[in-house]
Amino acid sequence: DVKVTQSSRYLVKRTGEKVFLECVQDMDHENMFWYRQDPGLGLRLIYFSYDVKMKEKGDIPEGYSVSREKKERFSLILESASTNQTSMYLCASSTKAGGVLAGELFFGEGSRLTVL
Amino acid sequence: AQSVTQLGSHVSVSEGALVLLRCNYSSSVPPYLFWYVQYPNQGLQLLLKYTSAATLVKGINGFEAEFKKSETSFHLTKPSAHMSDAAEYFCAVSNQAGTALIFGKGTTLSVSS
Numbered sequence: 001d002v003k004v005t006q007s008s009r010y011l012v013k014r015t016g017e018k019v020f021l022e023c024v025q026d027m028d029h030e031n032m033f034w035y036r037q038d039p040g041l042g043l044r045l046i047y048f049s050y051d052v053k054m055k056e057k058g059d060i061p062e063g064y065s066v067s068r069e070k071k072e073r074f075s076l077i078l079e080s081a082s083t084n085q086t087s088m089y090l091c092a093s094s095t096k097a098g099g100v101l102a103g104e105l106f107f108g109e110g111s112r113l114t115v116l
Numbered sequence: 117a118q119s120v121t122q123l124g125s126h127v128s129v130s131e132g133a134l135v136l137l138r139c140n141y142s143s144s145v146p147p148y149l150f151w152y153v154q155y156p157n158q159g160l161q162l163l164l165k166y167t168s169a170a171t172l173v174k175g176i177n178g179f180e181a182e183f184k185k186s187e188t189s190f191h192l193t194k195p196s197a198h199m200s201d202a203a204e205y206f207c208a209v210s211n212q213a214g215t216a217l218i219f220g221k222g223t224t225l226s227v228s229s
Contacts, residue, residue, distance in 0.1 A: 004159070033216060040125065042206060042221035043160075050215065058216065090159060105152075105217060107159030 003027070004108040006091050012114045019078040021111050023091030030096035032074035033105070034058075034066065037088040046089075049074055050096060081115045088112050118143050120190075120207045122220035130228055135179075135194040137223045139207030142188065148210040149190045150217065151181055155203045163205070166190060177201070202227045 007022040025032065031050050035043040035058075045058030047066040055066050063085060067075040074093075078085055089112075092105040123138040141147055148167050152160040164175025171183045181192045192205060207220040 031215075035219070040221060042122075043219035045216055045218070048216050056215070059218075092160075104162065105160070107161070109157070109159045 004091055004093055004106050006089075006108040006111045008111050009109065010112050010114075012116065013081050014116055015082060017078075017081050017115075019081045019113065019115075021076040021078075021089050021091075021113070023074045023076070023093075023108060024072050025074075025091075025093040025106070026072065027093060027095075027106065028071065029093035029106075030071070031094045032068065033092040033094075034064075034074065034076045035090045035092065036060065037090055037110070043090065046076065078113075081113075083115050086113060086115045118145075118147070118209045118211050118218050120149075120209050120218065120220040122205075122207050122223050124223055125221065126224045126226065128226040128228065129197045131199055132196050135192070135197045135201065135225065137192040137205050137207075137225065139181075139190045139192065139220060140188050141190060141207075141209050143209055143212075145212055148214070149181075149183065150208040151175065151179070151190075151192050152206045152208060152219075153203050154206065154222075160206065163192070197225075197227045199227050199229065201225060 004025045033048040034046040049055045049068040065077045088110045091108040094105050119142045121140045150165045151163040154160045164173045166183045174180045179194045208217040
């Protein structure tokens with residue numbers, strides 16, 4: 001079975017803390033994505049990566065950065081967490097060859113972050 | 117710019133009734149359209165996709181969707197709802213470069229017995 005694993009299902013952090021959200025996929029996928037999910041707003045793309053050390057901004061990159069040092073791992077970093085970053089964060093991956101257009105995004109179960 | 121609009125944040129149906137979840141899209145290029153489902157405490161999974169091969173698309177669990185270019189719509193239907201269909205449903209369109217998906221705000225489907 002294909003697998004996208006997000007290391008933490010639930011996190012509670014304090015304002016100003018640096019937060020790392022980790023995502024690992026075991027499918028040898030080239031593309032990886034971070035989305036944020038909020039009630040009434042759906043999923044919004046934060047960043048994506050199509051190769052190791054490559055990254056592209058999505059629709060809401062402000063306040064976030066990412067790291068892709070290995071193909072299987074894509075990290076989302078909140079440099080200084082704020083309360084408005086309290087949300088569900090979803091990681092996804094797909095193959096490069098038509099993966100996105102084929103709609104074959106594989107999602108992790110999500111990381112629910114609360115910033116106090 | 118590419119976008120999708122899901123009409124109705126909540127839809128309630130009785131078991132056995134028709135399910136209709138609405139999605140309209142805006143796209144400057146021929147669109148690739150998708151429906152995903154999210155069950156409670158789970159990630160999203162693909163229900164079905166339109167990639168221009170056929171306007172009526174069949175997906176998993178008895179769902180189907182029809183692409184109507186004249187109406188810029190891609191509504192999701194199921195003839196007979198089951199309790200297990202209760203979930204959140206997301207319509208999505210590929211971005212212009214085909215590198216990522218843009219999701220709608222979601223529709224929560226409730227099914228009552």
